[in-house]
Amino acid sequence: MVNIKSVRESNLAFKLSGHASGLVAVFVGATSGIGKGTLKQFAKYAQAPKVYILGRSKKAAHPLLDELQASNPQSKFEFIETEISLMKNVDLACDQIKANEKKVDILFTSPGYLSFDSRKESVEGMDIPHALRYYTRLRFAYNLIPLLLESPNPRVVSILAGGQESEIDINDLEVRNDFSFIKAAKNGTTQTTLAFEELAKSYPSISFLHKYPGFVNTGVIARLLSTAPGIFYYPAALASFLVLPILNLFSTSEDEAGERGLFLVTSARYPPAKPKTEFVGVEVQGIPVATASVVKDGQGNGVYRLTSDDESAPESPVLPGYRLDHVDKTVWEETVAAWDRALEKST
Numbered sequence: 167m168v169n170i171k172s173v174r175e176s177n178l179a180f181k182l183s184g185h186a187s188g189l190v191a192v193f194v195g196a197t198s199g200i201g202k203g204t205l206k207q208f209a210k211y212a213q214a215p216k217v218y219i220l221g222r223s224k225k226a227a228h229p230l231l232d233e234l235q236a237s238n239p240q241s242k243f244e245f246i247e248t249e250i251s252l253m254k255n256v257d258l259a260c261d262q263i264k265a266n267e268k269k270v271d272i273l274f275t276s277p278g279y280l281s282f283d284s285r286k287e288s289v290e291g292m293d294i295p296h297a298l299r300y301y302t303r304l305r306f307a308y309n310l311i312p313l314l315l316e317s318p319n320p321r322v323v324s325i326l327a328g329g330q331e332s333e334i335d336i337n338d339l340e341v342r343n344d345f346s347f348i349k350a351a352k353n354g355t356t357q358t359t360l361a362f363e364e365l366a367k368s369y370p371s372i373s374f375l376h377k378y379p380g381f382v383n384t385g386v387i388a389r390l391l392s393t394a395p396g397i398f399y400y401p402a403a404l405a406s407f408l409v410l411p412i413l414n415l416f417s418t419s420e421d422e423a424g425e426r427g428l429f430l431v432t433s434a435r436y437p438p439a440k441p442k443t444e445f446v447g448v449e450v451q452g453i454p455v456a457t458a459s460v461v462k463d464g465q466g467n468g469v470y471r472l473t474s475d476d477e478s479a480p481e482s483p484v485l486p487g488y489r490l491d492h493v494d495k496t497v498w499e500e501t502v503a504a505w506d507r508a509l510e511k512s513t
C-alpha cells in the first residue's frame with residue numbers, strides 16, 4: 167500500500183525535480199471525475215506542460231480550462247472537442263496531436279460511464295460504454311505509440327478495474343450476445359490487462375498501468391442508479407437518496423484520486439520493462455518498485471495491475487492460464503479486427 171502521505175511527498179518531489187518541465191500529456195475523459203482530479207494536480211505540479219484534453223463540449227469545459235490556466239499560466243491547454251466513443255474521431259484527434267507534437271510523455275485515460283441500459287450501439291456498431299472503457303482507450307494508446315516512443319519515460323494509464331480480471335468469452339469480446347453491463351465491464355477489464363501485456367512485449371520502453379480506483383465520489387454510482395429499469399427504478403432512487411450519501415462518507419474524494427493519478431504518472435514505482443534512460447520517475451525513500459504483472463528471471467514486463475492504494479494486485483486466477491493459451495494475442499488481434507469493422511461502418 168502507498169499511503170497518501172507518501173503520494174504527496176512523491177508529487178512534491180516531482181514538482182521540485184528537473185523532470186517536471188516540458189512534458190506533453192494527453193487526458194482522455196478528464197472533464198470530470200478521476201481524470202479531472204488528476205489533470206488539476208498535473209497542472210499544479212508540472213512546469214510549462216502542453217496538455218491535450220479530449221471531451222464532448224468545450225463550452226462545458228470552459229470553467230475547468232480557466233481554472234487550469236490560472237493554476238499554471240505557463241502551461242498550454244488544448245481542448246479537442248469530439249465524441250471519442252467513435253474510433254474515427256479517436257483517429258482524427260490523434261492525427262491532430264501527431265501533427266503538433268514530437269513526443270507524448272503521458273496518456274491518461276478514464277472516459278466512460280456505468281449504465282443498466284441494454285446494448286447501446288454507436289453508428290460504428292460498438293456498444294458505447296464498452297468502447298469508452300476499452301476500444302477507445304486502447305486506440306489512443308496504439309495511435310500515439312510513435313510519439314510515446316519519443317518520450318524518455320512514457321506512461322499509459324487506464325483507470326478501470328486493474329486486479330479484477332475474470333473469465334471472459336473470447337468469442338464475444340464486443341458483447342454482442344447476452345449483453346449485460348456486468349459482462350461488458352468484465353470483458354473490458356480483462357481485455358485491458360491482456361492488451362497492455364501484448365503491447366508491452368512490442369514496446370518495452372513504455373509503462374502500462376491499469377488501476378482500480380476504489381470508490382471515488384464522482385457521482386458515478388448515482389448516475390448508474392438513475393438508469394435502473396422498470397420496477398427497479400424506485401428502490402434505486404431510494405438508495406440514491408438514502409444510502410448513497412452514507413456510502414459517500416467512505417469514498418475517496420476526486421482531489422485525492424487526482425493526487426494518486428499524478429503519482430501514477432510520475433513515480434519511479436512503475437518502470438517500463440526496458441527503460442530508455444536512467445530516469446524512470448521520481449524516487450522517494452520508502453516507496454519501492456511495484457511488482458509488474460509478469461516477472462520473468464527478476465525482470466518485470468512494465469505492466470502494472472493496481473489496487474486503489476496503488477499496490478500491485480495479487481495474481482489473478484485467470485490470467486496465468488490465458489497467457490499460456492495465448493489469449494493475450496487473441497485479444498489483441500480481435501481488438502484490431504473490431505477497430506477495422508467499426509471504421510468500415512463509419513461515414
Ligand SMILES: NC(=O)c1ccc[n+]([C@@H]2O[C@H](COP(=O)([O-])OP(=O)(O)OC[C@H]3O[C@@H](n4cnc5c(N)ncnc54)[C@H](OP(=O)(O)O)[C@@H]3O)[C@@H](O)[C@H]2O)c1
Pocket residue numbers: 195196197198199200201220221222223249250251276277278279280294298299325326327378379380381382383384385386
Ligand atoms: N468513480 C468510481 O468510484 C469508480 C470506481 C471503479 C471504476 N471506475 C471507472 O473509472 C473510470 C473513471 O471514472 P469517473 O467516475 O472518474 O468517471 P466520470 O467522471 O463519470 O466520467 C469520466 C469521463 O467520461 C466521459 N464520458 C462520459 N460519457 C461519455 C460518452 N457518452 N461519450 C464520451 N465520453 C463520455 C466524460 O467526458 P465528456 O462528457 O467531456 O465527453 C467524462 O469526463 C470509469 O471507467 C469508471 O467506470 C470508477
